[in-house]
Structure formats: C-alpha cells, structure tokens
Amino acid sequence: xVLREKDLRLRNIKLxxxxxxxxxxxxxxxxxxxxxxxxTEPYNRITIERMYTYLLKIGEVYIIEIQQxxxxxxxxxxxxxxx
Numbered sequence: 001x002v003l004r005e006k007d008l009r010l011r012n013i014k015l016x017x018x019x020x021x022x023x024x025x026x027x028x029x030x031x032x033x034x035x036x037x038x039x040t041e042p043y044n045r046i047t048i049e050r051m052y053t054y055l056l057k058i059g060e061v062y063i064i065e066i067q068q069x070x071x072x073x074x075x076x077x078x079x080x081x082x083x
Contacts, residue, residue: 007068009067010064012061013062013063015056021074022048025077026048027043055079061077062077063077
C-alpha cells in the first residue's frame, strides 16, 4: 500500500532491500538523539533488521519519501500501531 499526498508518500517497507536505505539514518548520532533519545548508540544492519522485523509484527512500517526532481527520495521511516 502507498499513501500519497502531493510530494509526500508513505510506502510499505521492503526487507531486506530497505535496510541499506535506513542504515545511514540509524548511524547518525543527531538523528538518533531526536528520534530515539539521548545516549543512543548507532545501530548496525543486524540491529536495524531486528527492529523492523519486530515492528512489522506489532504494526505497519512505512518508508517516508518526498518527490524531488520527479524522483522519490527516502527521508525516514514511521511505524503505525494500535494502542
């Protein structure tokens, strides 16, 4: 499923293909500070794969993309779940 609004879309994550896209996000200390909290150490590929596998069991995981120059560029991820 793809959810789209103008130049923004959410598309279902594809494993293992999207692991390479996510790796730089989860190794960036500034991104981790604002998304996971202070003191979070960078994730490796195995940790990211385990995280996404778990999140897919409890909710829906999407890659956030924006359209630039007629091309979709991945900028982050989001998990939606019922509570």
